[in-house]
Amino acid sequence: MNVKESQTDLKGLSRSELEAFVKSLGWERYRADQIFAWIYRWGVDDFNKMTSLAKVKRQKLRETARISALGLRRQVTSTVDGTTKYLFQLEDGQSIESVLIREGNRRTVCVSTQAGCGLGCVYCATGDVGLRRSLQAAEIVDQVLSVRRLLPQDKTITNVVLMGMGEPLLNYEQTVKACRLLNDPDGLAVGARKITVSTAGVVPGIRKLAREGLRLGLAISLSATTDEDRDKLIPLNRKYPLAQLMTAAQEYVQATDRPVTFEYVLIGGVNSTSEDALRLAKMVRGIRCKINLIPYNSIPGKPYHRPSKEEVANFMGLLYPRCPTVTLRESKGVDIQAACGQLRGEENFTR
Template sequence: MGKQPLVGMTPDEMADLLAGLGEPRFRARQLFQWVYEKGVKDFAAMTNLPAKLREQLAERTILRLLEKEAEQHDRKTNTTKYLFRLHDGSKVESVLMRQSWGNSVCITTQVGCRMGCTFCASTVGGLVRNLTAGEIVDQIIMMQRELPEGQRISSVVLMGSGEPLENYDHVLKAIRLMHEPDGLNIGYRHITVSTSGIVPGMRRLAEEGLPITLALSLHAPDNELRRQLMPVARIWSIEEVLAAARAYGEKTGRRVTYEYILIDGVNDGPEHATALARLLKGSLAHVNLIPMNPVAERPQYRRPSSERVSRFKQILESSGIATTVRREMGGEIDAACGQLRNRVLRRQMRR
């Protein structure tokens, strides 16, 4: 890129940058607020910084790593999907969900995905590259700019395209940046990291001492079916994945969320629910049931009936497993779970 990105820098890194320009450390806090809290796109907006410093920063650094290329809005659920263009021409999608209790966002951690889950759109084109910490955080900042004055983003889920734990260092730095009080100031308890079951990453995350929520994509109650749906299950068995999830809950005191996509006639039968309840019995667990969202490239999979979803939920709850059915948000614009990718459909597009 030629210039050093400011978004992605920690307060200490900004202080070091400014010290090299002969500026006192207190300027770092001011700069950090402009970059993260206010999300400005122009150095001229940084009115409490000396003009000379603004000129130096404009010569040596860049403010934003993303450009909004397009957006689609689902009026029924008040959800907006954004297509962002990166400096190398790559594109990623992110989702802003406006809800009664606050604004939440679903952000992407990789351009594409190599996990190969057979029900998901994000993996269709494979993995292009990891996102940097700055590119991850800038998605939140760019979407916050879209909100009316006075509104903030209150929760973040790292559930967009990609496997977060395969981009561990950048993801962890991004999470710490989201939490900075002088920036986005998002509480750790309002941040969720979703994984397909990268066992070493799950165990490493448990040791970080951060009270974030871990969401494990399970999607099957046994090894054979899980391997059919999720190639990653050929590396780590369901027993290994569940052991890592339980260890995370014990270490952090945080209840693990188990994501379970319900696919008609594949993994949504009473026998699957009974087996899942048996697996999770006694764990600090919450099951999030997700009726399959349509994916053009996966015509073999269908959404189950509401009766089958209700029956599955009932079996889990009767075994004492806390269970919810995820409210679909953004289905009309291919922004729901399993539908994100690194391009956007042309229908309903606004520039």
């Protein structure tokens, strides 16, 4: 066993785990609060900089612990809308992508929860990579810390969306642990209402998340209005069909008193008909929700294309009087392959 393997990685530990660690060193419990703040509030990854701890304690931490860090390999910023995409390397050499979206005073980080993805949604580039592995909570949170470190001193992260590479609810425990760390008022202090978990429809995960007491935002990638169509686009639907998914969505709303967001990727000639719009309006009736319409972002090698402006206008025109909250989301970072469905890892990184 090398030194790194014998040391405890403090990044990603829950409050109780960090308290147990300092207790094992014979230290007072409040030392855990100090270390927690240094790591998350101040973004420190060097024990020497933890100046509220005596030198002897800092030396003890160097001997027994470490603070893991992602390696930034590349970054590129859109010349169209200022969106920035980051390519991070994990300690085992795997690569993931994160995206910073700038909109007025909002700075939203889109983070990955897995290296790759195993769901195989046919219109998404990430699925082509396959699932390499799930991320640890430290690796999820560190995407936010790393991006924050690269911002000007007077700027901070306002929102976090778990919509990058991977299916968050198939990495459930680490995803929830990361969300609690992001939300902690003594750390990054991102409000629960500013954290959104996106899922392709993992029904047991939705139900479990509803009982966590976190009241996070939930976004569900719908993208079809019949099981026949959704089976083709999102193979997970064969396991959790639409009826189960919509029931779980309603249960989430009731348990959290938060509306859900249904993400509907509009693919030209595939799911953009008048019939689809009317079925969608009927499906969400009675559920507190918002519908995000996302015109498809073209991906090299995929047989799909963006809908015409007429298709989009017709779809919205049919939906809007029947659904009170419908938005048309123009994706950010399309020119750098950083938009919805375009993240792929190193193979896809635009210089």
